[in-house]
Amino acid sequence: MGKFLVIKEFSCGYPGHFVLNEINFEIEKGHFVGIIGPNGSGKTTLFRGISGELPTLSGTITLNDQLTQKMSLREKARNIAVVTQQIEAGNMTVEEYVLMGRMPYQRQFQFFETGEDIAISEKYMKLTGIDNLRDKNMNSLSGGEQQLAGIARALTQEPELLLLDEPTSHLDITHQVQILNLIQRLSEELSLTVLMIIHDLNLAGEYCDTLLMMQKGSLRKTGTPHEVLNYLDIEAVYDTVVITRTNPVSGKPVVFLVSEKTMKKE
Amino acid sequence: MQKKYLQWLIFIIVLLVLLLVTILVSLSAGEVKITASKLAEILAAKDSIEYTVLIKIRFPRIVLAIAVGGALSLSGAILQGIYRNPLVEPYTLGISGGAALGVAIVMVAGIQLQNYFILPFFGFAGALVTLFLVYSLSMRRAGISMNSMLLIGVMVSFVASSAMMFLMSLTTADNIQNIVFWVMGSLDEPNQVLIKIAFWSAVAGLITSIFFARPLNALRLGEVKARHLGIDTGTTIKLLFVLSSVLTGIAVSVAGVIGFVGLVIPHLIRLIIGNDYRVLLPGSFLGGAIFLVLSDTLARTVIAPNELPIGVITGFAGGLVFIVVLSRSGSKYKMK
Numbered sequence: 185m186g187k188f189l190v191i192k193e194f195s196c197g198y199p200g201h202f203v204l205n206e207i208n209f210e211i212e213k214g215h216f217v218g219i220i221g222p223n224g225s226g227k228t229t230l231f232r233g234i235s236g237e238l239p240t241l242s243g244t245i246t247l248n249d250q251l252t253q254k255m256s257l258r259e260k261a262r263n264i265a266v267v268t269q270q271i272e273a274g275n276m277t278v279e280e281y282v283l284m285g286r287m288p289y290q291r292q293f294q295f296f297e298t299g300e301d302i303a304i305s306e307k308y309m310k311l312t313g314i315d316n317l318r319d320k321n322m323n324s325l326s327g328g329e330q331q332l333a334g335i336a337r338a339l340t341q342e343p344e345l346l347l348l349d350e351p352t353s354h355l356d357i358t359h360q361v362q363i364l365n366l367i368q369r370l371s372e373e374l375s376l377t378v379l380m381i382i383h384d385l386n387l388a389g390e391y392c393d394t395l396l397m398m399q400k401g402s403l404r405k406t407g408t409p410h411e412v413l414n415y416l417d418i419e420a421v422y423d424t425v426v427i428t429r430t431n432p433v434s435g436k437p438v439v440f441l442v443s444e445k446t447m448k449k450e
Numbered sequence: 451m452q453k454k455y456l457q458w459l460i461f462i463i464v465l466l467v468l469l470l471v472t473i474l475v476s477l478s479a480g481e482v483k484i485t486a487s488k489l490a491e492i493l494a495a496k497d498s499i500e501y502t503v504l505i506k507i508r509f510p511r512i513v514l515a516i517a518v519g520g521a522l523s524l525s526g527a528i529l530q531g532i533y534r535n536p537l538v539e540p541y542t543l544g545i546s547g548g549a550a551l552g553v554a555i556v557m558v559a560g561i562q563l564q565n566y567f568i569l570p571f572f573g574f575a576g577a578l579v580t581l582f583l584v585y586s587l588s589m590r591r592a593g594i595s596m597n598s599m600l601l602i603g604v605m606v607s608f609v610a611s612s613a614m615m616f617l618m619s620l621t622t623a624d625n626i627q628n629i630v631f632w633v634m635g636s637l638d639e640p641n642q643v644l645i646k647i648a649f650w651s652a653v654a655g656l657i658t659s660i661f662f663a664r665p666l667n668a669l670r671l672g673e674v675k676a677r678h679l680g681i682d683t684g685t686t687i688k689l690l691f692v693l694s695s696v697l698t699g700i701a702v703s704v705a706g707v708i709g710f711v712g713l714v715i716p717h718l719i720r721l722i723i724g725n726d727y728r729v730l731l732p733g734s735f736l737g738g739a740i741f742l743v744l745s746d747t748l749a750r751t752v753i754a755p756n757e758l759p760i761g762v763i764t765g766f767a768g769g770l771v772f773i774v775v776l777s778r779s780g781s782k783y784k785m786k
Contacts, residue, residue: 237674261680273671275725287668288680293661295728296455341679 526712
């Protein structure tokens with residue numbers, strides 16, 4: 185029995201356009217993994233490859249000893265849930281939206297939700313703290329609330345693997361921290377494996393167990409936040425001058441930027 | 451949650467009652483006035499002029515109005531679900547035009563009455579070809595704006611009607627009159643078999659569509675997110691295209707081009723009961739049936755003894771709703 189998520193010599197995309205170079209990594213069950221790297225480094229392409237949105241060109245993805253590429257769409261939806269940057273659920277109530285997470289479990293032509301469906305969606309609305317918003321229209325929610333609803337819907341799919349595409353972008357720090365605390369707690373309590381694309385290196389370092397650093401369609405480095413967030417790698421990947429220190433309270437790495445003007449003075 | 455299902459049930463029952471009332475009104479209105487209270491008497495006696503008028507003239511028209519109104523409205527609701535756009539329907543996407551062209555080809559070729567299924571079949575084929583054409587044109591670029599999509603639909607309609615005029619210029623005066631009369635839209639269909647075909651196909655279409663209510667609900671999130679929920683969107687959309695082409699093709703082949711039913715009715719139903727396709731689809735069918743029975747009753751009584759083309763009435767109502775929706779929402783409006 186191998187690790188929980190094993191990605192081997194994996195490449196995806198459309199030849200002629202952007203294509204990932206062969207990617208290799210392994211993740212333990214229940215780990216909270218951050219994917220970092222500049223724009224255009226292939227983070228979203230990797231995500232779309234794992235979720236099956238982009239066709240696989242080579243390699244394998246094994247989740248819990250099962251090849252995800254061989255799963256049917258419904259099976260995949262029971263194993264992998266995706267929360268995109270923009271929720272865009274439109275004109276429906278929060279409850280209706282969260283209940284959609286039960287779709288991969290419902291029989292092909294089932295017309296009504298079962299009591300079980302309702303109980304499960306209820307449980308995750310409570311867990312994400314949005315049960316008081318259930319009758320609100322998704323359009324009327326704030327960005328943070330929409331993300332929470334997106335996470336509740338994804339959890340209602342009861343997946344093995346949760347993919348989050350920049351869940352904290354466009355949010356203020358209160359909501360960023362609220363959402364990351366929630367994901368961290370979920371990953372621990374439900375021993376849910378989480379892959380998250382995140383731009384903020386300091387948040388990535390503080391919250392994630394493992395970091396994957398992407399560069400130009402390849403995986404540059406994998407490891408603990410301390411292993412990945414060193415100034416040599418960051419400067420090479422982001423083409424920026426930085427200094428790294430350790431957070432005195434959490435012991436996690438912190439990245440400081442240095443402006444051009446300051447550099448000239450030095 | 452269970453409260454929601456109860457609301458839906460009440461809503462559907464109310465629509466059924468309204469349909470029944472509309473049918474009674476339509477049966478009694480016309481040159482030969484028959485009050486509702488006398489209806490039962492006449493139907494029981496079976497040997498008056500009124501009885502003949504009811505059974506031979508008014509009742510078949512009502513059945514046809516239910517079939518055509520239901521089919522067009524249902525087709526509109528399905529297309530709106532696929533395109534995530536409240537302004538698409540068979541008429542605005544040019545599908546009715548395509549179906550009409552298909553039927554006109556048969557009429558000009560002069561083979562229409564040898565087999566009852568030929569007209570509906572060619573209507574369906576015309577609708578399906580047009581629908582795939584519009585879809586591939588509008589979906590080639592991701593995130594195409596609603597306005598361009600509607601423009602494509604209008605242009606396809608123009609092409610179809612030009613092709614029809616071309617056909618008409620090649621054919622005999624008799625054929626021209628037939629085609630013109632039919633294209634303007636009318637529920638005056640003398641052929642009982644065609645009426646039966648239309649009615650039962652529409653009902654079959656409604657039942658089939660219910661099986662797609664859930665996938666249509668998932669599509670409210672967009673194709674990519676629906677796939678994340680395990681819905682095979684490619685196959686679903688293709689099957690739904692065939693279904694809405696069948697519905698449109700049949701409606702057009704028996705009643706000509708009647709515009710905007712698929713726009714007005716689903717829009718109203720959405721406003722009243724919400725966007726869940728499980729109630730929206732049957733609601734749209736019943737609403738469309740009510741709307742067309744009423745419109746037809748108006749069409750044949752307003753300027754009696756003459757008759758208005760029914761498209762005039764649906765066109766007034768539909769055009770107004772279209773403009774209101776478009777101006778309220780602007781080009782950024784998206785229905786999901």
